[in-house]
Amino acid sequence: MALPEVKQTATEARLANLVMPDAGCTRAAREDALARVLEMGLPGRRDEYWKYTRPDTLVAPEAPRAALFDPDEAMLFADLDRLKIVFVDGVFSPEQSDDLTLEGVTIDRIEDICFKDIHWAKELYGVLEARGQSPVQRPLAALNTAFAADGIAIHVSGKPSKPISFIYRHASETSDAMLHHIIRVESGAEVTILENGPAASRFNKCMEIDIADGGVLHHVRAQGRDHERRAATHMFTRLGQESVYKSFTLTVNGVLTRNEQVVELTGDDAVAHVAGACVGDGDFHHDDTVFITHDAVNCESRQVFKKVLRNGATGVFQGKILVKEGAQKTDGYQISQSLLLDDDSQFLAKPELEIYADDVACSHGSTSGAIDETALFYLRSRGVPTKEATNMLTLAFLAEAVDEIEDDALSQAIVDRLEGWMSRHS
Amino acid sequence: MLEIKNLHVKLEEEEKQILKGVDLTVEDGKVHAIMGPNGSGKSTLSYVLSGRDGYEVTDGSATLDGEDLLEMEPEERAAAGVFLAFQYPVEIPGVGNMTFLRTAVNAQRKARGEDELSAADFLKEVRAKAKSLKIDADMLKRPVNVGFSGGEKKRNEILQMAMLEPKMCILDETDSGLDVDAMKLVAEGVNALRDEGRGFLVITHYQRLLDHIKPDVVHIMADGKIVKTGGPDLALEVENNGYADILAEVN
Numbered sequence A: 001m002a003l004p005e006v007k008q009t010a011t012e013a014r015l016a017n018l019v020m021p022d023a024g025c026t027r028a029a030r031e032d033a034l035a036r037v038l039e040m041g042l043p044g045r046r047d048e049y050w051k052y053t054r055p056d057t058l059v060a061p062e063a064p065r066a067a068l069f070d071p072d073e074a075m076l077f078a079d080l081d082r083l084k085i086v087f088v089d090g091v092f093s094p095e096q097s098d099d100l101t102l103e104g105v106t107i108d109r110i111e112d113i114c115f116k117d118i119h120w121a122k123e124l125y126g127v128l129e130a131r132g133q134s135p136v137q138r139p140l141a142a143l144n145t146a147f148a149a150d151g152i153a154i155h156v157s158g159k160p161s162k163p164i165s166f167i168y169r170h171a172s173e174t175s176d177a178m179l180h181h182i183i184r185v186e187s188g189a190e191v192t193i194l195e196n197g198p199a200a201s202r203f204n205k206c207m208e209i210d211i212a213d214g215g216v217l218h219h220v221r222a223q224g225r226d227h228e229r230r231a232a233t234h235m236f237t238r239l240g241q242e243s244v245y246k247s248f249t250l251t252v253n254g255v256l257t258r259n260e261q262v263v264e265l266t267g268d269d270a271v272a273h274v275a276g277a278c279v280g281d282g283d284f285h286h287d288d289t290v291f292i293t294h295d296a297v298n299c300e301s302r303q304v305f306k307k308v309l310r311n312g313a314t315g316v317f318q319g320k321i322l323v324k325e326g327a328q329k330t331d332g333y334q335i336s337q338s339l340l341l342d343d344d345s346q347f348l349a350k351p352e353l354e355i356y357a358d359d360v361a362c363s364h365g366s367t368s369g370a371i372d373e374t375a376l377f378y379l380r381s382r383g384v385p386t387k388e389a390t391n392m393l394t395l396a397f398l399a400e401a402v403d404e405i406e407d408d409a410l411s412q413a414i415v416d417r418l419e420g421w422m423s424r425h426s
Numbered sequence B: 001m002l003e004i005k006n007l008h009v010k011l012e013e014e015e016k017q018i019l020k021g022v023d024l025t026v027e028d029g030k031v032h033a034i035m036g037p038n039g040s041g042k043s044t045l046s047y048v049l050s051g052r053d054g055y056e057v058t059d060g061s062a063t064l065d066g067e068d069l070l071e072m073e074p075e076e077r078a079a080a081g082v083f084l085a086f087q088y089p090v091e092i093p094g095v096g097n098m099t100f101l102r103t104a105v106n107a108q109r110k111a112r113g114e115d116e117l118s119a120a121d122f123l124k125e126v127r128a129k130a131k132s133l134k135i136d137a138d139m140l141k142r143p144v145n146v147g148f149s150g151g152e153k154k155r156n157e158i159l160q161m162a163m164l165e166p167k168m169c170i171l172d173e174t175d176s177g178l179d180v181d182a183m184k185l186v187a188e189g190v191n192a193l194r195d196e197g198r199g200f201l202v203i204t205h206y207q208r209l210l211d212h213i214k215p216d217v218v219h220i221m222a223d224g225k226i227v228k229t230g231g232p233d234l235a236l237e238v239e240n241n242g243y244a245d246i247l248a249e250v251n
């Protein structure tokens, strides 16, 4: 079917600016992905899935300029023992990165494995992204698979002693970066992946994660504070039997962020938690779009998203739980809440459940509200000044999401960031 | 000394007069009790003294040691020494009881220009005081009042009071919801704080509490005013005969 003309034109204009990397073993996957892009077209304003978030600037041929920003605070996770993998405007920097050897994992640059015959990578690159195109289309992810010029492949076969930490630096005001990472966690293996930094003026990132039976992956991400940056990210995760995936994202600032999580529980007794806390002040649009498919028995999924918004900031949540036929004993929980610190901000939520099994427990809730005046008075009556009391209640509001981070040092690092934001923005 | 003169209060949102000329002085070191029928304005008085929104003072004054309370923000009143044990303590999910107590104690110290309490000193003090109120470590760790039983919430109020060492303690029906043993614990907690420099205003419906916390003065509030003031015997009279006689006598 032919695309609407506007979409066709926009898609062609974007593609005209892109060159497919000389890609060795990922070549076929990239060409398939390009075919998907041509068929779907890039997101447009009239697409139902983009009803609350305007895709224009994410799709435009050129990245809108984004001023560089000096956050004037220590890098997140700075004093944590971790293996650092640094990208500058979306380009891997060997000089700034650590040596990529670590017991229990094999880490390669996608560019390098492309010319080796590493079978697991071939079986993963673009594969979960392609699966995730149905029932909802995600053209920006297909675009990424086709054109991402850099990225890392991590094969986890054991339990590495420290987290693997992606650091995304922003160095040019016009940078337009696409990164594609793939991670395969073998049976019984366990890894923690960290991500932080603004990455680029415009950042399109795709991560495909395949967790085999009994594998565990923890993911903690903080999207950089550069005010004018834009990002569209996708995480595609497939879980085998008794495997665990726990992902948390903190977003502080950024003019536009769209984070999609596409999770497929394909083995029995698997657990997937995706959580996010975002705090936005002013020109800030943040969209969490989550799609969780239960396709096995006795799996648990949790979606916990909290947004604190002020001065006209906008928060969006589109979250779906799809329980397929036969996915009995599914335990699905979804909550999305916003705390609006003034009348100018808005929260748009579209929670959805679609259930084809009869023995399931699924719940979803979405609320939007102001600071609880009664609680505020209670704190003040004990001598806590208004600002401090408001901050305490704000942190308390975010706690359910932050509590999804299992590691205490990581969750403390996130709380510190949130406290920093509150002290700057109240 | 708490001095309330001719206090008139209406609701901010509607034309409803609740306090209609309250006169009351609580001297340092004294315990005053207020009794009175439901809806007579006792809680309203306590809220107005602690600075809750939603009320408008249309006449009169309230001072603590000569300082105008009504001009202050709630947190300033707290730092000046006002403490209200709530009739309905508020649950605050996500805020740990311990963090809350410590923030409150240190905020007040800071407001008064005193040094913050070190973490170790704070912990020592809170543990000792919690123990005497039979508040276990688990309750200290949990979010403020969340999932506490009615009686636990009231004991938690007294713990806050003990930690904050206010000059003027206002207890709004702290006895309601307490079993006999808990009532004794709470009364002991209050009595331990009785001190020459500290005044108490105890709002209650029952003589029972006053058996344990012996008041110096008992007031009866009805329809927004103190209608009768007497000694401890007045509480006994209410317990035995209800309010009918007293109200008839005043009218």
Ligand SMILES: Nc1ncnc2c1ncn2[C@@H]1O[C@H](COP(=O)(O)OP(=O)(O)OP(=O)(O)O)[C@@H](O)[C@H]1O
Pocket: B011, B018, B036, B037, B038, B039, B040, B041, B042, B043, B044, B045, B054, B087
């Ligand atoms: N915010 C409010 N909105 C409407 N009415 C109010 C409000 N606050 C107080 N009132 C009314 O004012 C009157 C006094 O209430 P208050 O709570 O002070 O009584 P009380 O003496 O403490 O009663 P009780 O013994 O039942 O606790 C009541 O009629 C109550 O309904």
Ligand SMILES: [Mg+2]
Pocket: B042, B043, B044, B087, B172
């Ligand atoms: Mg009352």
